[in-house]
Amino acid sequence: MNEMKTAGQPNAPMTGHSELHEHPVDFNSYLRRCAFILGVVLCAVGFMIWASFLPLGWPEKVAIILAIASVNAFFVAGFLMHLLSEKKMVYTILGFTVSFVIGLFALTIYAMNDFPTHTITR
Amino acid sequence: MEIPYTVAARPDTGLYNAKVGIWLFLASEVMLFGGLFSAYILLRVGAEPGMWPHGWQNLTLGTINTIVLAISAITTLMAWVACKVGQFGKFKFFHACTLLCALTFLSIKLVEYHEHLNHYEIHLTDGRIADGDMKENDSAQDYVVISGRYVTDETQLYDLRAQKDIPETEIQIPRSQIADMQSYGPWHNDYLALYFTLTGLHALHILGGSIVIGYLWGPGRKMWYKDPERFTNRIEVSGLFWHFVDLVWIFLFPVLYLT
Numbered sequence: 168m169n170e171m172k173t174a175g176q177p178n179a180p181m182t183g184h185s186e187l188h189e190h191p192v193d194f195n196s197y198l199r200r201c202a203f204i205l206g207v208v209l210c211a212v213g214f215m216i217w218a219s220f221l222p223l224g225w226p227e228k229v230a231i232i233l234a235i236a237s238v239n240a241f242f243v244a245g246f247l248m249h250l251l252s253e254k255k256m257v258y259t260i261l262g263f264t265v266s267f268v269i270g271l272f273a274l275t276i277y278a279m280n281d282f283p284t285h286t287i288t289r
Numbered sequence: 290m291e292i293p294y295t296v297a298a299r300p301d302t303g304l305y306n307a308k309v310g311i312w313l314f315l316a317s318e319v320m321l322f323g324g325l326f327s328a329y330i331l332l333r334v335g336a337e338p339g340m341w342p343h344g345w346q347n348l349t350l351g352t353i354n355t356i357v358l359a360i361s362a363i364t365t366l367m368a369w370v371a372c373k374v375g376q377f378g379k380f381k382f383f384h385a386c387t388l389l390c391a392l393t394f395l396s397i398k399l400v401e402y403h404e405h406l407n408h409y410e411i412h413l414t415d416g417r418i419a420d421g422d423m424k425e426n427d428s429a430q431d432y433v434v435i436s437g438r439y440v441t442d443e444t445q446l447y448d449l450r451a452q453k454d455i456p457e458t459e460i461q462i463p464r465s466q467i468a469d470m471q472s473y474g475p476w477h478n479d480y481l482a483l484y485f486t487l488t489g490l491h492a493l494h495i496l497g498g499s500i501v502i503g504y505l506w507g508p509g510r511k512m513w514y515k516d517p518e519r520f521t522n523r524i525e526v527s528g529l530f531w532h533f534v535d536l537v538w539i540f541l542f543p544v545l546y547l548t
Contacts, residue, residue, distance in 0.1 A: 192373040192374055193374075194374050197366070197370045198370075204363070205363050212356070215543050216348070216352065216547065218547075225548070232543045232548060233540075233543065236539055240536055240539050240540070243532060243536055243539065244536060247362055247363075247535075248532045255303070256303060256304055256309060260312045260313060264319050268320065271320070271323050272323070272330070278331065279331065279335070
């Protein structure tokens with residue numbers, strides 16, 4: 168990747184003391200990457216719509232569609248949000264979040280089978 | 290007194306303040322939407338067989354909105370890249386595109402809401418159900434007119450995907466024959482309550498993000514001339530929020546429009 172094009176340009180961000188210098192940026196390569204990701208996202212949307220018309224049962228259909236949506240989300244989070252090259256602190260925050268969300272969904276699943284028992288006395 | 294680490298990264302975290310802040314905020318947002326998604330799962334799985342709506346959304350409008358939001362995610366990132374390479378003119382262009390996409394998204398969402406709120410399910414005294422778009426509902430007249438159809442059983446209204454080419458005719462119904470009349474608002478059933486809650490909250494996020502993006506594109510851009518690095522960080526932080534909003538929609542679209 169090319170070096171950051173800040174030298175000699177008026178009002179360009181200084182790079183001496185921030186984290187900006189850690190992410191060298193080239194406009195055209197980013198533009199190409201973005202075009203690729205947009206293409207992937209649009210294809211994924213097309214696949215999801217196609218999958219929704221497949222003659223399958225509801226659970227299978229939902230599994231396929233959500234799998235495609237997850238791939239879509241990976242590209243957006245990984246590349247557009249730079250999550251693939253973030254600092255440890257961000258991963259720590261997200262680690263806590265993911266564990267809480269898993270707990271939340273686990274409670275939801277538990278609640279589905281949580282019928283009250285011994286509530287009727289004879 | 291100058292606040293430290295507004296531009297420079299903290300040595301211990303490797304991040305500037307605002308970036309830590311936005312990630313903590315996004316973590317709380319994940320929990321917020323996670324709670325609503327779990328409510329969806331609970332109600333969806335608990336629904337009686339055949340009593341969960343399919344095909345109630347306008348798939349064309351939903352797809353257009355998905356594409357619009359995907360494009361806005363790209364333009365947001367390119368606005369940040371333009372700042373990083375010092376091309377302020379390109380920043381203004383890309384941020385304007387993002388703003389335009391946001392307004393397009395909200396406009397389409399309003400059209401969808403209007404479609405739902407103008408759609409009525411009318412239970413008649415003879416047991417039949419009339420379902421369709423309201424055409425005339427003047428309280429001074431003793432009838433209403435809808436463009437729709439009659440069904441004999443409510444379950445026939447749920448899976449619209451399985452029914453091809455539903456015939457729609459203009460139906461005039463005397464008010465004396467109406468036992469109950471309800472539009473497809475959030476009060477109609479669990480699905481629509483979830484639909485309006487989830488998409489309404491998401492639309493509020495779009496609106497909030499648009500205000501921030503609009504500010505940074507408008508009056509807030511003065512900072513670029515004084516402190517370009519800090520301004521670039523602001524664009525990055527607002528961009529992260531925008532990408533999160535896009536991520537939420539990536540899951541909302543299939544859950545509400547496709548399954």
